[in-house]
Amino acid sequence: MNRRRRAPLAWMNRRLPTTIMLLVVLAVCVVGALVAHADAAALRDRGVRVPAVVTEVHDAKSSWVGVRFTTPDGVVHRAQVGNYDWRPHPKVGDTPTLLVDPDDPEGDAVDVRMGPNDLAVWGFAVGAAVCASLIPPTWSGRLDWDKLRR
Numbered sequence: 001m002n003r004r005r006r007a008p009l010a011w012m013n014r015r016l017p018t019t020i021m022l023l024v025v026l027a028v029c030v031v032g033a034l035v036a037h038a039d040a041a042a043l044r045d046r047g048v049r050v051p052a053v054v055t056e057v058h059d060a061k062s063s064w065v066g067v068r069f070t071t072p073d074g075v076v077h078r079a080q081v082g083n084y085d086w087r088p089h090p091k092v093g094d095t096p097t098l099l100v101d102p103d104d105p106e107g108d109a110v111d112v113r114m115g116p117n118d119l120a121v122w123g124f125a126v127g128a129a130v131c132a133s134l135i136p137p138t139w140s141g142r143l144d145w146d147k148l149r150r
Contacts, residue, residue, distance in 0.1 A: 015138055015139055015141055018138050018145055019135055019138050019139045022131045022134055022135050022138060023131075023135065025127070025131050026128055026131035026132055026135070029124045029125070029127040029128035029131060030124075030128050032120070032124040032127075033121055033124035033125045033128060036117065036120040036121045036124060037121045039101070039108050039116070039117070040116035040117055040118055040120075040121060041116075042101040042103065042104070042108060043099050043100075043101055043108060043110060043115075043116040044116050046101065046102060046103075047099040047100065047101060047116075048071065048072060048099070048100055048101075048102050049097055049098070049099055049112055050069045050070065050071060050072070050097070050098050050100055051069065051095055051096075051097055051098075052067040052068060052069035052095065052096055052097070052098045052109075053067065053068050053069070053093065053094070053095055054066070054067055054090050054091065054092055054093060054094040054095075054096065055067060055068050055078070055092060056092065057089075057090050057091065057092060059086075059089075063082070063084075063086065064080050064081060064082040064084065065080070065081050065084050065090050066078065066079070066080055066081075067079055067080075067081055067096070067098065067109070069098055069100070069105075069109075071100065071102065071105050072102075073102075075105075077100075077105045077106050078106065079098075079100075079105065079106045079107070079109040081098065081109050081110060081111060083110040083111060083114045083117050084096070084110075084111040084114065085111050085113040085114050096111055096112070096113075097111075097112045097113075098110065098111060098112060099111075099112045099115070099116070
């Protein structure tokens with residue numbers, strides 16, 4: 001590889017840019033874990049079960065169903081539910097029971113058979129732990145990312 005093409009790669013593998021990238025990913029993971037935990041806790045603590053009607057089914061790369069439901073206060077809502085049990089395969093007109101957050105019914109709704117999404121909390125937490133454990137050796141120079149690449 002000639003010098004010109006290697007220069008940006010060599011700069012990115014220095015400790016300062018790599019540490020900054022790890023800090024940014026750490027911050028994103030921490031925020032993601034806090035938001036996912038808040039959503040899951042809201043469903044666990046004050047979630048309300050409501051009957052819904054499936055209005056659309058999308059099973060491409062990101063599978064989700066569109067649903068319409070009425071909250072106990074009589075307001076009709078529409079939501080996209082990604083945390084949905086796909087057995088049996090949903091069809092338009094199905095009537096699942098949803099668990100919704102009364103404070104954010106359209107933004108925080110899940111299939112009652114699946115429950116709150118604690119897996120996202122753990123995924124973000126593991127990502128944060130990995131980043132946090134890589135920052136000190138990267139900053140001190142004990143972990144040289146350029147040597148690992150070769």
